[in-house]
Amino acid sequence: QVTLKESGPALVKPTQTLTLTCTFSGFSLSTSGMRVSWIRQPPGQALEWLARIDWDDDKFYSTSLKTRLTISKDTSKNQVVLTMTNMDPVDTATYYCARPRGSSYGDFDYWGQGTLVTVSS
Amino acid sequence: DIQMTQSPSSLSASVGDRVTITCRASQSISSYLNWYQQKPGKAPKLLIYAASSLQSGVPSRFSGSGSGTDFTLTISSLQPEDFATYYCQQSYSASITFGQGTRLEIK
Numbered sequence: 001q002v003t004l005k006e007s008g009p010a011l012v013k014p015t016q017t018l019t020l021t022c023t024f025s026g027f028s029l030s031t032s033g034m035r036v037s038w039i040r041q042p043p044g045q046a047l048e049w050l051a052r053i054d055w056d057d058d059k060f061y062s063t064s065l066k067t068r069l070t071i072s073k074d075t076s077k078n079q080v081v082l083t084m085t086n087m088d089p090v091d092t093a094t095y096y097c098a099r100p101r102g103s104s105y106g107d108f109d110y111w112g113q114g115t116l117v118t119v120s121s
Numbered sequence: 122d123i124q125m126t127q128s129p130s131s132l133s134a135s136v137g138d139r140v141t142i143t144c145r146a147s148q149s150i151s152s153y154l155n156w157y158q159q160k161p162g163k164a165p166k167l168l169i170y171a172a173s174s175l176q177s178g179v180p181s182r183f184s185g186s187g188s189g190t191d192f193t194l195t196i197s198s199l200q201p202e203d204f205a206t207y208y209c210q211q212s213y214s215a216s217i218t219f220g221q222g223t224r225l226e227i228k
Contacts, residue, residue, distance in 0.1 A: 046208065046221045046222050047165065047222075060215045063216050101176075104170075109167045109170075109176060113164060114164055
């Protein structure tokens with residue numbers, strides 16, 4: 001049974017760095033073809049893909065946010081970590097981690113419950 | 122980035138209606154198009170992948186079609202649990218993008 005769960009601070013101040021952790025079970029990121037992505041959703045707005053890490057440590061980032069994002073994995077802990085620098089109130093959103101179906105790239109059939117991050121002083 | 126444009130942005134319909142939502146990509150994405158349903162406070166749920174393949178466990182009243190730049194999601198007979206927001210998403214490019222969403226409301 002595949003599960004994912006996001007964790008991190010609920011509140012960050014502007015200019016701070018956000019660190020989110022996705023802890024998963026039911027699969028291994030050392031298995032060929034496995035990938036995990038981060039996706040966010042501001043309140044009342046659309047979904048926005050942020051970053052992806054693959055089993056072979058390949059990393060991909062949103063074009064608009066790539067200068068602020070870093071994704072990494074700890075295979076032994078079954079965790080994927082996303083850091084986002086220079087947080088701004090517009091980054092207030094629910095942040096999800098998700099795994100695509102099989103060895104595909106972006107049809108996400110497993111999602112975490114999401115974690116709401118508010119950026120405010 | 123590939124832009125995904127959904128229409129309409131919102132839609133009012135009744136139980137039993139047939140509903141179609143369209144999604145247009147700014148460039149050809151072959152069949153790398155997925156559809157999700159999202160209810161308030163919940164994570165999105167994958168309905169359709171690869172433009173027309175029904176995800177396991179999803180009712181057969183949901184169907185998808187299209188290729189290239191134009192795609193549709195059809196719900197053949199709306200049920201009360203189908204009132205939600207629907208998103209299309211392309212996975213052709215490594216930089217994945219979503220549509221802006223279509224909110225399906227009860228008439």
